[in-house]
Amino acid sequence: xxxxxxxxxxxxxxxxxxxxxxxxxxxxxxxxxxxxxxxxxxxxxxxxxxxxxxxxxxxxxxxxxxxxxxxxxxxxxxxxxxxxxxxxxxxxxxxxxxxxxxxxxxxxxxxxxxxxxxxxxxxxxxxxxxxxxxxxxxxxxxxxxxxxxxxxxxxxxxxxxxxxxxxxxxxxxxxxxxxxxxxxxxxxxxxxxxxxxxxxxxxxxxxxxxxxxxxxxxxxxxxxxxxxxxxxxxxxxxxxxxxxxxxxxxxxxx
Numbered sequence: 044x045x046x047x048x049x050x051x052x053x054x055x056x057x058x059x060x061x062x063x064x065x066x067x068x069x070x071x072x073x074x075x076x077x078x079x080x081x082x083x084x085x086x087x088x089x090x091x092x093x094x095x096x097x098x099x100x101x102x103x104x105x106x107x108x109x110x111x112x113x114x115x116x117x118x119x120x121x122x123x124x125x126x127x128x129x130x131x132x133x134x135x136x137x138x139x140x141x142x143x144x145x146x147x148x149x150x151x152x153x154x155x156x157x158x159x160x161x162x163x164x165x166x167x168x169x170x171x172x173x174x175x176x177x178x179x180x181x182x183x184x185x186x187x188x189x190x191x192x193x194x195x196x197x198x199x200x201x202x203x204x205x206x207x208x209x210x211x212x213x214x215x216x217x218x219x220x221x222x223x224x225x226x227x228x229x230x231x232x233x234x235x236x237x238x239x240x241x242x243x244x245x246x247x248x249x250x251x252x253x254x255x256x257x258x259x260x261x262x263x264x265x266x267x268x269x270x271x272x273x274x275x276x277x278x279x280x281x282x283x284x285x286x287x288x289x290x291x292x293x294x295x296x297x
Contacts, residue, residue: 071273075281079139083132086139090230092116092207095275096136098127100159104248110159111275113234114140114148115227118205121146124225124234125154125277126163133163137170148172150202152211153192154236155222156183157251159277164190175200177213179221214267215260216253217294218277224264231272235264240290241279257294261287 072088075095079086085097094114101107112125114136121140127133140146151174153161161184164174168190176184176192184191199212207229214224218237225234233239238261240247246254265271265287274286 079135079143081135083129084127084135086114086136089273089275089281090232092230093227093232093273095281096123096127098129098132098163100128100162102248108159108278111234111236111277111279111281112160113225113227113232113275115204115207115209115232116140116144116146117207117229119146120205121148122202122204122209123148123151123167124209124211125160125236126151126167128159128162130163130166133166136163137166137172149204150175152176152200152202152209152223152225153180154211154225154234154238154277155219156180156187156189157219157237158189160236161190161192164192168193175202175211177211177221177223179213180223183219183221212267214263215256217257217260218247219251220253222260226268226271231268231270233264233268233271233274235274235276235286235290237277238264238290239274239276239286240293241276241286242282242289244276244279244289244293246293247278254294255296258291258296261290261294265291 075087075089078088087095096112097109100110110128115122140148151167153176174192175194178195181195210226211223222238271284275281
């Protein structure tokens, strides 16, 4: 009996240690660690395999706006959600990925058709980095002008990065009629883009929005990714699933 009890306790201890180890590897770096900074581009490490890139866009209505994107790495490969806002900032990101962390970017995914998502797309194409976008995004870029993403997908996309997978998926209209979100399941990181607001943010630019559907779309995102731990909005500080709840309430219609 004593030997059996000792084995039982040892088994529990090992299980706890393994669980802690697996959980620790996915824990956010809190606060996010600044690993690169210039006047044009800031890169923050969020987890072992994810980085938030921040570049800047001069706007008429909101002044100089910080714009977020996500870089996911594994096995010396990288995938980017949303380009920096211009080609110079994009080249900084590409160079940093190549020369500092030695993870060449194999794909870029703009999450909607605005400049804060694809303003630096030409720099990626010049470096022979393929781009993927919602077919609705490509149609809108062609209609309104700009550098057109190369490869279209309908509703969802799966891409391998190293031994892991990232997804891009359309859940419905909100900030724009084409907005998608990105998800890295290995570390439960969601790139919400401009569909998701940081805590205490205003509604922001609504010129291309579907305000009536916005909350419903985010509710679908929340249901799809119940294990999400880190959420990156299009602008402002990242957080957890509270950002989803905040956005849902912000656009809730009676």
